[in-house]
Amino acid sequence: MTIVIAVDGTAASGKGTLAKRLARHFGFAHLDSGSLYRLVALGVVQAHGDPANEADALKAARAIDPKRAGDPVIRTAEIANVASVVSAFPAVRATLLDFQRAFAATALPGAVIDGRDIGTVVCPDATAKLYVDAAPEVRAHRRWLELQAAGHPREESAILAEIEARDARDRNRAVAPLKPAADAYLLDTSYLDIDAAFAAALALVKPGVENALKARQGG
Ligand code: DC
Numbered sequence: 001m002t003i004v005i006a007v008d009g010t011a012a013s014g015k016g017t018l019a020k021r022l023a024r025h026f027g028f029a030h031l032d033s034g035s036l037y038r039l040v041a042l043g044v045v046q047a048h049g050d051p052a053n054e055a056d057a058l059k060a061a062r063a064i065d066p067k068r069a070g071d072p073v074i075r076t077a078e079i080a081n082v083a084s085v086v087s088a089f090p091a092v093r094a095t096l097l098d099f100q101r102a103f104a105a106t107a108l109p110g111a112v113i114d115g116r117d118i119g120t121v122v123c124p125d126a127t128a129k130l131y132v133d134a135a136p137e138v139r140a141h142r143r144w145l146e147l148q149a150a151g152h153p154r155e156e157s158a159i160l161a162e163i164e165a166r167d168a169r170d171r172n173r174a175v176a177p178l179k180p181a182a183d184a185y186l187l188d189t190s191y192l193d194i195d196a197a198f199a200a201a202l203a204l205v206k207p208g209v210e211n212a213l214k215a216r217q218g219g
Contacts, residue, residue, distance in 0.1 A: 003028070003110030003212045004125075005205055006118035009132030010178065011080070011166045012139040014189050014197055018132060019114035021198045026209060029107035033115030033122070034083065036096050038074035039064040041082035057086040061095040077154075077162055084166045087116075088173040097122065109213070116170055119181035127212045128205035131180035132197075134190040136164055 005022055009015035016032055023030035043060030044051050051057060073079070086092050100122045104111050113122065119129035134142075140160035147154050170178040180186060185204040189197040 002105055002107060003127045003209060003216070004104050004107075004123045005110070005112045005209065006123050006126040006129040006181070006184075007112060007114040007132060007201075008116055008119050008130070008178070008180065008184065009114075010134070010136075010139065011084075011163050011170070012143045013132045013134050014142070014194065015114045015130075015132040017194060018130070018187075018198060018201050019112045022201060022205065023112040025202060026110060026112070028110040028112050029103070031100065031103045031107075031111060031113045032069060033096070033100055033113055033118060035069035035074060036064060036066060036099065037083040037087040037092075038079050039066070039068055040086050040092060040096075041079045042071075042074050044086060045079070045082060051082045051085040054089045054091060057089050058091045058095065060086070061092045064096075066099060077159075081162060081166060084169045088169065088175070090175045093117075093176055109216075110209070116178040117176035119184050120179065121176045124181070128208040129181050129184035130187055130201055130205060131184040132187050132189060132201075134188060136160060136167070138190045139163055 007015045007019040019032070020030055040057060040061045041051065043063055044056050047060065049056030049060065100113065104113060104123050115122070119126055137160060140156055140163055143159050144154065144156040167178070187197065187200055187204065192200060
């Protein structure tokens with residue numbers, strides 16, 4: 001049995017940062033599943049395809065190179081929005097599912113995977129599941145601060161509108177919609193800074209992960 005921590009949540013909720021820190025804490029491998037959907041989006045945009053066209057999206061999904069997941073070109077707002085559109089196609093999701101499951105099955109001593117459907121669809125038997133959220137205004141403000149600091153200032157109201165549109169699309173799609181797994185720990189980071197959010201996340205997942213590590217050593 002592999003040990004998997006599933007970290008799902010809304011756009012810009014801080015789930016990626018929490019997942020990375022949890023992975024570092026436990027010495028686990030980390031997969032940002034959103035980057036796979038962003039690579040599909042990049043493929044569609046670069047091919048001048050139509051993100052709302054299933055055939056264009058599927059062609060891009062079949063051609064992604066997961067080794068490019070760290071490429072900064074996929075971190076733009078445009079790519080995020082296109083990723084949210086292409087990810088609604090069941091065939092696109094099915095194409096990315098094997099890669100994510102293989103990652104979870106082979107990562108040693110364990111994996112932290114963040115996304116929208118990790119606890120519900122990709123790894124329903126995950127060792128521990130977190131669902132991270134924060135008020136939309138708080139998430140928009142954090143993103144505004146990040147962009148400001150990076151020298152790419154944008155209107156906070158535009159960021160808020162994008163975040164809300166993306167959440168609505170991710171929640172309302174027919175296949176693998178964004179929602180907490182029934183057995184996920186809910187973590188609202190609206191009033192927590194990143195260190196406090198990490199401490200809270202760790203406190204929630206630690207007992208289950210440590211039990212699983214102990215069981216593996218014993219077995
Ligand atoms: O986590 P992110 O912002 O990088 O994700 C970009 C988009 O990809 C998100 O709006 C919806 C989609 N996505 C998904 O459908 N399922 C996942 N497991 C991860 C991301």
